Amino acid sequence: MKKVIANKEVDVNEEGYLVDFKQWDQEIGKTLAEELSISMTDKHWEVIDYIHDKYQNEEPLSIRGIKKSGVINIKEFYSLFPGGPLKKATLIAGIPKPKSCI
Secondary structure (H helix, E strand, O other): OEEEEOOEEEEEOOOOOEOOHHHOOHHHHHHHHHHOOOOOOHHHHHHHHHHHHHHHOOOOOOHHHHHHOOOOOHHHHHHHOOOOHHHHHHHHHOOOOOOOOO
16 A cells, blocks of 8 residues: 655555565654654664664564674664564664564
């Protein structure tokens, strides 16, 4: 289905995740974060960049992988993206929800 995010029409699934990563840009990510009441900082973007790298290399994402990434510790990850950090971070990043998320 179509949704307008940051004045751009994009395709999303029923959960609001972008269907086509090519439609994502930083402005869309920022708008999605605002909808989740998250104010993006440099650390947030660092995590989003890490997620993009993993996605583009077709590596599965998991909380355990984030923990081992060296980019962020788990406590900080949960504080940056409260209430389901992997789900929220991947939604902001414009990639499909990881299979490890319920």
